[in-house]
Amino acid sequence: MIASSIRGGWQTTLADLAMILFMVTAAAMAEMPEPDADAAASAATPTEAPSPAPALPASGEPIAIYRAAPGAPPIGQWLAEQPRDPRQNLTIIARHRPGGGDRAAAAALALAQEARRAGRSARIVVEPGPAEELAAVLDFDGRQPN
Structure with missing residues (x-):
């Protein structure tokens, strides 16, 4: 052949x-x-499994991820460094341990208010998880932003 x-x-x-x-x-x-x-x-069953990266609830492909952590820049500064596109969506994800939902929601709301001051509206997702985590994701997921 x-x-x-x-x-x-x-x-x-x-x-x-x-x-x-x-x-x-x-x-x-x-x-x-x-x-x-x-x-x-x-x-x-390995002896020590690596901790998996948390799944993101956005249905689109993330183009940038912000993690609120000590030493991280303010989200307004981070957003200013990202390319702006009217099709982008900002999703704030707050994960919490059992009993920490109110605290996680308050932290997510504070981050969303900072983003609004920077000119971006955000959707907020609060969900239980293995650890406390606060992050923001810029993505194109097909939704029409506000």
């Missing part, structure tokens, strides 16, 4: 090579023994 593909160009040769790679990989996977349940369980 490869000899006849010289007339067809490099695309046909590449497709032939990709098909060969697929067949070799499939044959190797078919010959692999099934892992036993104990080995799979020990492999699935």
Whole structure:
């Protein structure tokens, strides 16, 4: 097949090579023994799992993320450094431990007021999480901003 593909160009040769790679990989996977349940369980539970990055509730692709932390610039300064586009949305996310919802909501509202002073309106999401966290996300998620 490869000899006849010289007339067809490099695309046909590449497709032939990709098909060969697929067949070799499939044959190797078919010959692999099934892992036993104990080995799979020990492999699935590492001794120390890294903490995953928190999921963002925005449905669009984030273009910039602000984390309210000691030493972070004010959100107004951060927003001034971001490119401005009328299609952007600002979402403030406040995560809290059990019993900390009121405090998280107040912190999110204060951050939203700072953003409003900088000329941006924000949607606020307050949700339980494994740790206290306050962040803002600029995204294009298809909503029409205010």
